[in-house]
Amino acid sequence: MFIQNEKIDAAELAGMDKQHSLHPWSDLATNQSEDPLVLAEAEGIHIRDAEGNQYIDGIGGMWCVQVGYGRKDIADVMAQQARQMCYYTPFGAMTNVPAARLAAALAERAPGDLNTVSFSTSGSDAVDSAVRFAHFYFNCLGKETKKQVIVRMDSYHGSTYLTASMNGKRRDWSHFDYARELVHFLPSVNAFRRPADQSLEDFAAEKVADLEAKILELGPENVACFVAEPIQASGGIIVPPEAYLPQCLEICRKYDVLYISDEVVTAFGRLGHVFASENVFGIQPDIITCAKGLTSGYIPMGATLYSDRLIAAISGDKAVDHPYFTNGYTYSGHPVASAVALKSLEILEDEKILEQVRETGPYFLAQLEKLRDLPIVGDVRGMGLMACVECVVRKVGAEPGEEDMAVAVRVDQHAQDRGLILRPFESLCIMSPPLIVTKEDIDRIVTILRDSLIATQDDLIAEGVWSPSDAA
Incomplete structure (x- = not known):
């Protein structure tokens, strides 16, 4: 009722x-x-x-x-965690019980070696963090020229200054300023708009070639990452041809470009799996971003998951001059949000x-x-x-x-x-x-x-x- x-x-x-x-x-x-x-x-x-x-x-x-709305079990978890501990700072070597458990739960369900999680408050923050990490990573490796970001038309990645610059929906381009010097757009992968005489296979090959051509145009030494929604959501539910995403991943590996899979929409069951990148599309990206369904909308939260390969390359005895990862938010790993995310994940799986x-x-x-x-x-x-x-x-x-x-x-x-x-x-x-x-x-x-x-x-x-x- x-x-x-x-x-x-x-x-x-x-x-x-x-x-x-x-x-x-x-x-x-x-x-x-x-x-x-x-x-x-x-x-x-x-x-x-x-x-x-x-x-x-x-x-x-x-x-x-x-x-669904009105889940008493989620509301009870929110209230219980708020009474137990509503908040504490996540900065430095400090965590809270539900945040630590949630990081482990996400790593367990993520594809490949994506075992390190940073928390944020939204999908915009999660994608912003992913791109900032790509720049940070290459700077740590002494590859300071690798800055450019490649996205696609009809994409949507967020509403921070950087992520709004990455949106490929022309109707969203308004009187704001955008970081156009960093972001480069590939043609849309909307097969409905392809020429009538072009096969889907030829269309897919053309779109993959667009990515390689853009990397070569910019210079591989200048490209940091390719950011792609597995399915472009608010751009019109654009499902790419079957071979497209795996071949794009191969291109990224070939040119040392990080592949960021923006699963802000597709994660947590929208396609029938906790994460869709591998289970649905057969790819193991370098970074996954997520939000939205993470807490089933009951409270704001986002997360970014990083490959062990990336973390290992810049950590421990490979960390030059003690680099600090100075990216995060006041409410990263918020205990109430983390508790809700754990409960929502439990419901998805148990029910x-x-x-x-x-x-x-x-x-x-x-x-x-x-x-x-x-x-x-x-x-x-x-x-x-x-x-x-x-x-x-x-x-x-x-x-x-x-x-x-x-x-x-x-x-x-x-x-x-x-x-x-x-x-x-x-x-x-x-x-x-x-x-x-x-x-x-x-x-x-x-x-x-x-x-x-x-x-x-x-x-x-x-x-x-x-x-x-x-x-x-």
Whole structure:
């Protein structure tokens, strides 16, 4: 049951929010005029707004809420740890009980020799730490010129100064400054946008060649790392061709470039495994970053995992001039967050949620595939419980135009009216429900999405801006 709060004045709260809050990704042209959706309660896979309307959370908060809302066992762990010890500094040779246990638990489940963990407070911090470590590592080895960072278009890596500079979503490039002198972008690996006469195999080979060409263009002696999400999440659930990531890892090894696997979204069950790099994609990266599902969204936390090979090369008798790793955060390894992460991991494994995802994930994609009969649907793609329906107002496969950019917002509004929250971005309807979603829940999600897509088609036809033949 939902917790029954005292009566809430949604309009009053919306007014407070508009007057005093600056939200991430706010449109400053409209944020003072548009009323926010004021959320008040959540349980299982559902959220409820301050007016009592209930929605299926089709995006897991933001890829986060793996084990579902309202878990009393997690709340009890939070309270118990806060009573026992709410916080102490993580700096220097000092730790706390749950942080030490969590580091060991993550190392045990990580691929290969990724046995050293640094904690942070978010995915942005985790990726920032990974790139800073790459620079630190090569500086310690006397390779001070290895600074350049290679990423891909359609990527998302965070919102610090450095990680925001690494984002390859053009719509996110705003009036901020970016570290363009450090970051270099490869073409997108979105196979949906490849030329009609190009095979998937040739496309994959071309994308791998893009990485090697960029390293050679910059000079291997100048490139520190390649940073890649196994599946590009907020860029549109872009699943790379099967051979792409292993071959990229080979290229990195060839040129002494560190491979950083950004698993902020894909870790902790989203693809049916604690980590996806090796189990799903067959790679053992040098560094893995994670966050979001680490605590199932109950409290902020991130982590970065480093290969023993890297740590050994700059530690002990190989540590020149006693280098200090001066990177970390006030709340690194926070005891309450660490306790929650341990509990969330226990739930994922003990309740066999990982196995459940490996069963419901294919079902989710199969049901979504049935939406291809709608003229407005250009592509359906995903893996596990990550999925995207890409709408097209112009021709299927064409580069999206301005007509496409706002279509997902229309779909999302229709879906909200029917009780489903999506993540709209340009022409993309992105979904990542809590991992406890059932096949019956999935059927309901897909039914609402179908009705919302049809309603959007009808709107566009009524406005005279589109007809089904335009997407033929």
